[in-house]
Amino acid sequence: MNARAAWLALSLLGLSVLAVAVGAGIGSTGFESVWRMRDDPVAWQIVTEVRLPRTVGAWLIGALLGLAGAVAQGLFRNPLADPFLLGSASGAMLAVAIALALMGGGTVTATWVGKMGLTGAAFLGALGGVLLTLLLAKGVQHTMRLLLAGVVVGYVLGALKDLVTLSAPEVLSAMVGFVLGNTAFIGWSACVVMAVVLLPAMALAWVLARVLDGLSLGEATAQSLGLPLAPMRAALIGVLALATGTAVAQAGLIGFVGLAAPHLVRPLARVTHGPLVLLSAMMGGVLLMLADIAARALIWPQELPVGVLTAVLGGGYLLWLMYRRTR
Template identity: 65%
Template sequence: MHSSRARWLALALLLVAVALLGLGAAVGSTGLQRVWQPQQMQADPVAWQIVWDIRLPRTLGAWLAGALLGLAGAVAQGLFRNPLADPYLLGSASGALLAVALALAAFGLSPGLTHWVVRLGLTGAAFVGAVLAVLLTLALARGVQQTLHLLLAGVIVGVVLGAAKDLITIASVDILQAVTAFMLGSTGLLGWSAAGVMAAMLAVCLLAAWALAPVLDGLALGEATAASLGLPLPAMRAALVAVLALATGAAVAQTGLIAFVGLAAPHLVRSIVKTTHAWLVLLSALMGGLLLMAADLLARWLTAPQELPVGVLTAVLGGSYLLWLMHRRGRGRGRGR
């Protein structure tokens, strides 16, 4: 029964994502436009170039980044057995921010410079910084044997690296605008190359998470129960941390910090269907992609021709949803008494 509902939900999320992908091709700086007119496209090659080279890769890239964050959120919540865990829990966000700040300060890049070489350099720096921050967390926690130690180490690493980023920003005030833009999150610079990288990472992380889903199911019953099932917990926990780091690092490197997508996506899935982690990680990826794609469309359309930072929009909408969810559950418990 639950498996059937999960399949229908996956199909529905995919269909809505395809519809939003088409809508994304029609939303530009002047709001909603009619673009699917072959005669107009043939007569105006610039319009076709805008749709194919800017809008479509941006919309698809937003879906891929959201899918990576949704998958990472499901893995984090299952690994730490905490519904409030998010993909940035192991310090990856602070590591990416610090690396971007270091790159900007070291090479003297202008905040307004958006050449693809510069973008690739900042993207690579953000990915490396996110992965190194997770490795530092693992070193501080002395491995993955103790989940609580890993959690505390992630919080400490996040605070320390965040403070280091602030010191660099204070010392180099000219990079403040670029660092702030990275913190707010943006899908505006996503192209086909970025979409290709994220698609490859998503495929790898989805396969790995699907294979490791029995470990998450076992951990949900408690570490003692999981160990009694004969699961090699240390090795599999390390593999889950690797999936979490790769998925988060790939998304953050391309879009900056996108808040609440990885936290809200698994909650939305669990509110619709109760299922095993094998389906949960897949559905959370589909839900996360849909959330970020919808937020990207709203960010482009609400104040056109101006554009809202998509990370701010996801924070407002995701935070409002979680507050409503907590309020509803609180009322439900009160009635139960």
């Protein structure tokens, strides 16, 4: 990691700490709860059990999406690739729609679905979407076939989700919260789950980063370097699916974070894919944490769905980037 990358990592770390402190004071009672924490058990509970896990959880979700975005863009050699490209988002939406529909059914069905929860359903749906993509693509050998299979699976599972919601209109209101993205209900247990997934996923992506470096020169060049592309590509897709599925399961669909984070890192630090995945994860965490704070503060005391805010800001940034490059 060069000096610019090291400075960027330290800056992102400092921003993360500062944003956690600000996030602890954003809420219906403002920073007053922070000042009264030592003397007021209610204020202590608000800060430590509601605001802090939400803020830290937003960072972890953004880090998972940033990591997945860097892996996806390197794997597909496409700067517009995002973490939801392999059908994970559509699979999660379909699974949540089915779970919500079943929860409105008989008591026996509602019992096991309720035990699994919407979080578990979203995670299984996301992984199921990726596995279906791999099945249609007949493995991971052909990047273009994998990309096309992901697009097809996304459309098909999205259409099935629409059929489920049409047959059970009572799930529409609950689906809206999932589709728009929401960090309001993240607790410390969810933070632990995401941290347990993030650390090994980041370590594996770092180890396999030389495959992404080789693929950036073309598949023929990567093979000439003696890299076992098939198993390493499968492992990278596993990292992509696991990181994306975990993030979607905890907060719903939050767009543009995984797409924008690597784009923001590249001009600031010219690095290989090893440091890039680490810096993209940190950038994604900072982006989503700042977006979550803004979503709470912009129209206080009401809140904006954080997924809407990231879509507006991320889409605006990419449009500006395209405009600047065409100029």
